[in-house]
């Protein structure tokens with residue numbers, strides 16, 4: 294096989310496998326997390342205007358000024374950060390490139406990156422691309438939710454740690470890390486004098502009155518944290534691939550050094566449209582979060598009524614459920630059979646972990662779908 298060793302564990306993604314099964318069985322795909330309705334109309338119109346207005350060549354390497362300024366204003370208005378738009382904001386090709394740029398720019402080969410398990414699939418692949426080593430810290434059940442395993446967290450930090458990569462709100466569990474867990478991460482990050490990279494793409498999709506508390510706001514963290522977000526989830530435009538990194542100028546510059554040789558730039562006409570949305574459509578985003586909260590409840594109740602043990606989803610696009618009460622001990626096998634059995638696709642949480650045994654039972658369902666689609670999926674799941 295010609296593929297380099299460090300990429301061998303990453304040849305296929307679970308989404309491709311489950312989406313293929315969904316197509317083969319004409320199943321409703323609750324596997325992959327993308328919305329099936331559009332973002333705010335004025336944002337779509339702004340993109341059309343940008344294309345018709347000639348914004349079709351390479352944008353500046355760090356992103357168009359209107360978007361960098363809009364991001365800086367957003368960071369100030371929501372969290373009180375004071376950022377220079379020319380040196381402390383970097384526009385990227387989605388949060389995905391922000392993550393890869395940050396890791397490639399900040400992690401020397403052989404150094405370790407601490408991350409929460411389960412982890413977003415690109416984290417492991419990007420750490421491997423950087424020649425780094427991942428150190429996972431599991432979430433553990435706490436009532437119907439999850440908290441960090443504090444002992445494992447402390448053990449994961451050491452002399453070889455380069456960075457900690459924190460995803461909250463968390464995909465796939467929908468956990469919003471508690472202030473206590475965030476404080477403990479901050480304490481260890483400062484103590485070991487390492488960098489934090491935070492993936493906060495679900496920052497505007499919190500439920501039940503919860504609020505986003507960026508790790509970068511904790512004592513000692515502002516000067517060592519790169520904060521990543523994206524228009525994809527906030528404005529339901531996952532295909533636009535407009536993301537950003539904010540933080541101290543020297544850390545942003547490190548991510549930028551790698552980023553400029555990944556894509557160089559991207560999403561030219563979408564950047565001014567996202568700037569427009571950040572400035573004028575945060576009300577839409579709040580409304581969208583309220584609708585997702587309702588959809589979360591509908592799907593969670595449907596799963597519970599069928600007999601799943603359902604975990605609490607506090608934010609984002611996903612709810613995790615345990616099919617063991619239905620007689621399935623293995624989530625992977627369950628997901629492979631589900632499209633043919635009832636016409637619904639989901640993904641096993643074991644796809645996002647190293648410790649397969651501990652997570653074998655859990656299955657992730659997406660609820661970022663139209664009401665009729667969720668109702669149809671719920672009706673199909675009742676056949677179980």
Ligand SMILES: *Cc1c(COP(=O)(O)O)cnc(C)c1O
Pocket residue numbers: 386387388389390413460463464492494522523524525526531534535536
């Ligand atoms: C969707 C998602 C991303 C990717 O965001 P893009 O802007 O589409 O690249 C990154 N991290 C997490 C946790 C996500 O769920």
